[in-house]
Amino acid sequence: MHIVLHNEAPVSRPAAVRCAQCAFRELCLPESLSDGEVNRLEQLIGRRRRVLRDDVLFRAGATGGMLFAVRFGHFKSVQRDRRGVEHITGFQMAGDMLGIDSIGTGQHASTVIALEDSEVCEISYEKLQDLLAEMPRLMAHFHRILGREILREQGVMGMLGNIRADQRLATFLLDLGERYASRGYSSRSFQLRMSREDMGAYLGLTIECISRQLATFRRHGWIALDKRAIELIRRDALVAIAEGLQPDQPHDARAA
Amino acid sequence: MHIVLHNEAPVSRPAAVRCAQCAFRELCLPESLSDGEVNRLEQLIGRRRRVLRDDVLFRAGATGGMLFAVRFGHFKSVQRDRRGVEHITGFQMAGDMLGIDSIGTGQHASTVIALEDSEVCEISYEKLQDLLAEMPRLMAHFHRILGREILREQGVMGMLGNIRADQRLATFLLDLGERYASRGYSSRSFQLRMSREDMGAYLGLTIECISRQLATFRRHGWIALDKRAIELIRRDALVAIAEGLQPDQPHDARAA
DNA sequence: CGGTCCCTTGAATATCATCAACGTAAGTGG
DNA sequence: CCACTTACGTTGATGATATTCAAGGGACCG
Incomplete structure (x- = not known):
């Protein structure tokens, strides 16, 4: 079915x-x-x-x-x-x-x-x-x-309320994935149908901030990104980010 | 009636x-x-x-x-x-x-x-x-x-989305006033029934930030405040703040 | 009196916005 | 095919703004 x-x-x-x-x-x-x-x-x-x-x-x-x-x-x-x-x-x-x-x-x-x-x-x-x-x-x-x-909407309010840009973005990506999953698509790999600017207008962030956060996620290997095609490679890491369990650097950023 | x-x-x-x-x-x-x-x-x-x-x-x-x-x-x-x-x-x-x-x-x-x-x-x-x-x-x-x-809730989302702490607080106070007005109370003078912490948890701000913004509003004479009793003295100024028309200082803060 | 709760204020820090420059891709018209 | 344009996205430098950490004030209550 x-x-x-x-x-x-x-x-x-x-x-x-x-x-x-x-x-x-x-x-x-x-x-x-x-x-x-x-x-x-x-x-x-x-x-x-x-x-x-x-x-x-x-x-x-x-x-x-x-x-x-x-x-x-x-x-x-x-x-x-x-x-x-x-x-x-x-x-x-x-x-x-x-x-x-x-x-x-x-x-x-x-x-x-x-x-x-x-x-x-x-x-x-x-x-x-x-x-x-x-x-x-x-x-x-x-x-x-x-x-x-x-x-x-209550969920969005909670997201916008308090949390950092990386948390908002991770929450957004995971939520998108779940919505695709409930429609029978892949929750791991999909197209972002909206521009960076739209994402910012939804998440309460500037386009530059969105771009930087995406770059950070990619740099850490959490996601793969090619224009608007995205793959959530390490869902666990995104969940951790979304929950605010990590400031930003998991293992390498400062050690490098 | x-x-x-x-x-x-x-x-x-x-x-x-x-x-x-x-x-x-x-x-x-x-x-x-x-x-x-x-x-x-x-x-x-x-x-x-x-x-x-x-x-x-x-x-x-x-x-x-x-x-x-x-x-x-x-x-x-x-x-x-x-x-x-x-x-x-x-x-x-x-x-x-x-x-x-x-x-x-x-x-x-x-x-x-x-x-x-x-x-x-x-x-x-x-x-x-x-x-x-x-x-x-x-x-x-x-x-x-x-x-x-x-x-x-859409309105709250908009408020939390993008704007500065002073705008959020001004919006919140004006909204409270309107709600009291629609119930036959004064929109100008009322009791804040919630703690500063609750206001922060609603507006996505820390308790310290709420306290400081209230102090700023009072310093400028926009509001009078005694514990939780508040009076909106200059509604026009609050509306201007809520709309983001002023950064913060209208006339005196830097000149002082 | 001592304690708690709520609030205020100050100083240092983190985070995001802003300003600016540049890159890339797609489209247009020569 | 090549300028030229436009929209979109990236990256860096700087500054504004709110958070965090810290200390203390005032009211209330046992």
């Missing part, structure tokens, strides 16, 4: 494929829905939407009400503070949900931009509500999605 | 008072519920629960499933990372909801501790679900609460 997927951008699937056959079904649908229930949900799902690299899926301040499930590709969610500095609140990949930040206010709080050519399913929150009322398991699942998002 | 409340800990209200008369109704209930609907919700609400200062309302890892609405008092939500460092994910006051971080997993993600003698209403998420399915407006309201929490 292993999902076999390629790490490269999947080829476009025929439009006739629907939720029941979708490779990401377990990510965006509750496992416990009957076929009939899945059918009803499918009728709510609007068109697929292709989003090209650097295109905006929706913009902060725009009227919300639409939810999106990522079918393939990668996105970043960007918020701009008062003085124009951009912060990235998250990176989304296949199976992740977009647009839930508009539920409270009816307006999107962040601008979502595709990091590569991508595709999403579109669903109206208003119509979804009716279905949630009829299908308790779907409602519970929807709440789990919202709860997961709250937990994810 | 102004809510008049004291900034000191309110006296205990008789147990017979229910949601319909609750001073915080508009915070925890949708405005649009009929009396009958409010009645049905009230029947779900379990006992009130008093929580004394420093007592634990619930602990990270404990089985979730219970939601809490703060009636009066203040709480902090604490998460402990791998190496034992505590991060505070939020401070909750009257009308705020606690326990929603257990919705996704069934387990609480944070430990919630009372900062002073407090009281909460208790409601079972499982029972609430049944009602949500029957009452669309209640469901929409519940989603708004979850959405607000997501937005709040």
Whole structure:
């Protein structure tokens, strides 16, 4: 029962494929829905939407009400503070949900931009509500999605709170790996879909700092890096760094 | 229609008072519920629960499933990372909801501790679900609460991301003031219910840094401070600091 | 009175941001 | 194919900023 997927951008699937056959079904649908229930949900799902690299899926301040499930590709969610500095609140990949930040206010709080050519399913929150009322398991699942998002953000808050640049970066890389693993990709070797600048805007660091930390990781042999292709060679070391167990130098840096 | 409340800990209200008369109704209930609907919700609400200062309302890892609405008092939500460092994910006051971080997993993600003698209403998420399915407006309201929490955490992430200690602290103080204002208290003058250490654990700063920044704010006359009583004297200056418009010295610090 | 908790302040250090220069790869147009 | 440009990334030098370590003050309590 292993999902076999390629790490490269999947080829476009025929439009006739629907939720029941979708490779990401377990990510965006509750496992416990009957076929009939899945059918009803499918009728709510609007068109697929292709989003090209650097295109905006929706913009902060725009009227919300639409939810999106990522079918393939990668996105970043960007918020701009008062003085124009951009912060990235998250990176989304296949199976992740977009647009839930508009539920409270009816307006999107962040601008979502595709990091590569991508595709999403579109669903109206208003119509979804009716279905949630009829299908308790779907409602519970929807709440789990919202709860997961709250937990994810709490984790990011903890990461940004206190720790050094190397810890943030190690945490970020390990987290990315785990997310790929849960989608059937390799957790050890993958492409960084975002620029160094994006990583910095997410981790609260400058681009130079990101670059230096990556260089340090590579110098120690924790990772291999070629442009945006990364391999986590020594996960144990990254975990140790992430936990702050080591200042920076494990054995050679000062002795050299 | 102004809510008049004291900034000191309110006296205990008789147990017979229910949601319909609750001073915080508009915070925890949708405005649009009929009396009958409010009645049905009230029947779900379990006992009130008093929580004394420093007592634990619930602990990270404990089985979730219970939601809490703060009636009066203040709480902090604490998460402990791998190496034992505590991060505070939020401070909750009257009308705020606690326990929603257990919705996704069934387990609480944070430990919630009372900062002073407090009281909460208790409601079972499982029972609430049944009602949500029957009452669309209640469901929409519940989603708004979850959405607000997501937005709040995004704001904190932005704050922790990039900015200097003085900006974080100014943002924090202004936010506290706004929250009191929305509850009918003064936004200008209030008690800090948490220790300097707690503020640091929330803002990602050390206790010494908090102390120094507060001293700087006071030296410049932005705030008045006596132990935990604070007055925001020059809100405009704090806003400017929060937005990063000034490095630190407005007119006198270097000239002196 | 002695002790604890919370807070403040000072001095030294570590860490990250900033400024600046340079490198590399991809694309454009001749 | 070769300048030229642009976007992205790397590296070094310097300085700002927060942490760490250390000491002490003040309130509260037994």
